[in-house]
Amino acid sequence: MAATSGEGHHTAARIEVHGLVQGVGFRSFVYRLATALGLSGDVRNDGGRVVVRAAGPAAALSALASRLAREAPPAARVGSVVVAELPDHVLWERGFRVVDSTRDDAEPGAPREVAPDLATCADCLTELFDQDDRRYRYPFLNCAECGPRATVIEDLPYDRAHTTLRHFPLCPKCAEEYHDPTNRRCRAEPTACPTCGPQLVWNPRGSRVATHLADAALVAAEQVVAGGGVIAVKGVGGYQLVCDAAEETAVRRLRRVKGQPHRPFPVMVRDLAAARSLAALDADATALLNSPARPVVLLPDRVPDGVAASVAPGLAELGVQLPHSPLHHLLMADLDRPLVITSGNRGGEPVIVEDEHAQSVLGAVVDGVLAHDRPVWARYEDSVRRVVAGRPTTLRRARGHAPAPLRMPLTAPGPVLAVGAQLAHTAALTLGDHVALTPHGGDLTTPSAVATFQDTITRFTRLHGVEPEVVAHDLCPAYVTSQYAREFAAERRIGVQHQHAHAVATAAEHRVTGPFLGVVYDGTGLGEDGTLWGGEVLLADYRTYRRLARFGTAPLPGGEAAARRPAWTALGYLLGAERLGNHITPSVAPDLLERRPADEVAGIRRMLVAGVNCPRSSSVARLFDAVASLLGLCDEAGYPGEAALRLEGAAGGRTDQPALGWRLVCRDEEWVYDPVPTLWDVLVAATDSPPELVAARFHTTMTEVTTALVTRCASATGVRTVCLGGEVFQNRLLTASVVRELTREGMEVLVGERVPAHDGGISYGQAVVAAARLAGE
Known part of the structure; x- marks a missing residue:
């Protein structure tokens, strides 16, 4: 110097x-x-x-x-x-x-990182309920320590002019705070007050004209909820649907509004004491609930009759969250009861963020819309987390977490865009030795969801100041994401096998060095042999993999449609499970045959004989579906994963039940688990045991099978680091048991904690694989 x-x-x-x-x-x-x-x-x-x-x-x-x-x-x-x-x-x-900001005066185009939204801090919360404060009961107060970030940032550098707050000039008092470096609102870009900031408006059903403003609008909305109504509320990341969680009629009506008859709803409560009145709450779950992201936390052992039965039908867990914005704090303080607060959309469409769209789509079916005039720049649903085996895990990475970057175990030689998979979609962008993930985007199954996916990538890359040089994608050519990748030249595309991406996502999060065993139990992903994988043990590093073990295959009648028809999957196993020394017939499952129409069973038989739309798969998720159907727990899934969740819920956390029958065989130098003996025992046990007991025994079986496969692979390779991945490892009971047993065998067992185990983590794994291949490591 x-x-x-x-x-x-x-x-x-x-x-x-x-x-x-x-x-x-x-x-x-x-x-x-x-x-x-x-x-x-x-x-x-x-x-x-x-x-x-x-x-x-x-x-x-x-x-x-x-x-x-x-x-x-x-x-x-x-x-x-x-x-x-x-x-x-x-x-x-x-x-x-x-001083005022400038734009990349030394390194134009350098990668940039964007902050996630932060829950209301303690100081702002004190002001919110202080009658002598000028921001008393103001639903949009925030400071440099809290408030909206990713949902309002349009560009960087992060200045008010580059946020959706540019429409709200600061009043003299707010301007004084904004420019005072000793004030906690110094350069807090979304800062505002009742004089100069956004305001609430209330539109009752059927009215396009606001009837109440500001606090009167909030009171009007709360009166509707207190009376058993359903309303739409504009949250920080988009519209939400709200009703009293204890009112069965209101919750059922909310289900009709969303077109979701069974998917569990989250519940917001005022404080930790209220959370404890609904479900078991330990120190780890408390830490997640209180974290700055304020996610929905799945809590076990829900209290009977704590909320309406239809909030989370058939499940032992309840999703609970604490308020994360001033508006939600006011709702909870005024109503003082658990509320269902779920994403504001219908039929699997993206969450609504535009005011006119909300009025036309939601306003006609709810009792009113509580909106405001602060635009939402980016869609963000609530993050969802749970504690598994004492470790915090992520089921949905969204508000409060995305798009904060995640570390990579290497540095990408150039910018990589990883476009993810088809379901629970996220995309990822490498920023040197970090990866930024888009927020959870749902399933890419509707035209509007596809359009949102494309728009999100355009905005995401521009906001982060990156022009991708390479795109990483799944091997399945039918995925919307793979079709998007084909817009890039062939030399700029890197295909990544689905299960390899899952395993790498877990390994990379924990910065594993050297090879590892990837245990991937999920739905389906196109394998290198043309079949649909979903129950594999891989010997892998960040560039390559080799399959060492797998689950026996069965046909999936209807292909991807089987994920919504557990009964079809069960019939697929009964009629066409891979012959590994045993076979099974539908006649041993009379209850299933009696429940399903005869023409449906006959049609599936014809499909299997002709080999039409019945791809074979080793999917563990589909095996869970089949068992749930055989036990009469779920024949048709109202949402992805419902059958498996009901099977886990039926097991009730029991870990002391004996296993069902199982066997391993060696085929083509791979260990293969034969599910037929297990399915036989499921049917036999179900004749004189309750479904709950058989479900617990099935979980024990899956733990024993996994332990046997992994120990054999570890013995053959000398590799003792095990990375669990895939949607099945969202199952708390199975994951905790597998971690426990493999740890006893001397393995180092890793699970996804900040990256979702399901397809929401695929893009992160794809990004790491592409970066490793480009780097030649």
Whole structure:
């Protein structure tokens, strides 16, 4: 650093801070730190980074550079701190300032990281309920420590002019706070108050004209909910549907509005005490509920009659969350009861964010719409998490988590766009040695969902300042994502096998070095042999894999439609399970045959004989479906995974039940689990045992089978790091049992924690595989 003339001996430096450093209170933090060190200079957002120019004693400048990463705000992630000399003549008058932002003045096009939304902080919550505060009961208060980020950011650098708040000029009082570096609202871009900020409006059903504004609008909406009605509410990431969780009639009506007869709904409660009144709550679950993301947390052992039976029909778990925005805090405080608060969409369509769309689609079927005039720039549903085997895991990565970047175990040589799979969709974008994931986008099964997928990728890449050089995609050519990838030139495409991506996603999250055993139990993914995989043990690294073991196959009548027809899958096993030394016939399942129409069974027989639309699969998810059907728990799934969830719920967490019959055979140098003996025993046991007991025994069987397969593969390869992946490992009972037994065998067992085990984590795995292949590692 160059010495300068003048009073005392000073040096000057330019410090660049890269990483997740915008939208997290970083500039105010730098101001406080630099001022305490007696430095002069300024700090600004610049493109996607923070730039500090500082002058003062060399020791103070060195301390500033080192403490920027060590003492950064909790929501920040400092990737690197780059220090460069400034010329001798660069001096500032005494004092340090926060100055206006600039756009990438040194590195145009550099990757940029975007902060997720943050739940209302304690200071803002105090103000919300303080009658003497000017923001008392204001539903949109926030500060530099909390509030909307990803849902309002249109571009970087993160300034008000680049957010949806640009439509709301600051009043003198808010402007004073905004420019005061000692105020916690300094450069808090979404900051507002009742004088200058967004306002609530209430439109009762059938009315396009608001009848109430501001707090009166909130009161009107709450009166409808208290009276057993259903309303739409504009949340931070899009519209939501709300009703009293204890009112059976209201919940059933909400199901009709959404077109979802069975999918479990989450419940929002006022505080932890209310959560404990609904389900079991341990320290790990409490930490998740209280985290800044405020996700929905799946809690076991739900209390009978705590909420209406149709909130989560047939399941032992209940999704619970705490309020995450000032508006939700007000709703919960005023109504003081559990509320169903679920995404505002119908029939699998994307969550609605546009006001006119909400009025036309939702306004006609609910009792009113509580809206506001702050635009939502990006769709974000609530994140969903649960604790499995003492580890926090993620089922949906959305508000509060996305698009915060995840680390990679290597650095991508160039920007990679990974477009994910077809269901529970996310896409991913490499940013050096990190990956940013889009929020959960649902299933790409409708035209509007496909259009949203394409729009999300366009906005995501532009916001992060990246032009992808390579696109990674699934091997299945029928996926919408694979068709999108074909728009890139062949030399810019990298196909990644589905189960390999699952295994890599878990390994990469934990930064595994060297080869690992990937145990992937999921729905279906196109295998290299042309069949649909879904029950594999792979020997893998980040570039390649080899299958060592698998589950026996069975035909899936109707192909992908079998996922919604567990009874069809059961018939597929009964009529066409792979011959591995045993066989089974439908006659041993009279209950199933009696429940299904004769022409349906005959039609499936014809399909199997002709080999029409009956692809063979080793899918463990479909095996769970088949067992659920054979036990009479679920013949037709109202939502993906319902049969497996009902089977897990029936098992009730029992781990002390004996296994059913099972056997392994060796075929083509692979260990193969033959499911036929297990299915025989399921049917035999069901004749004199309740379904709940048989379900528990089936889970024990799957644990024993998995342990046997993995220990054989570990013995053959010497590899003892095991990575679990695929949607079946969302099953709390199975995952905890497998982790326990493999750990007893001396294995290091890893599960996805920040990355979903299901297809929502596929894009992360694809990105890592593509980066590894490009790097040649």
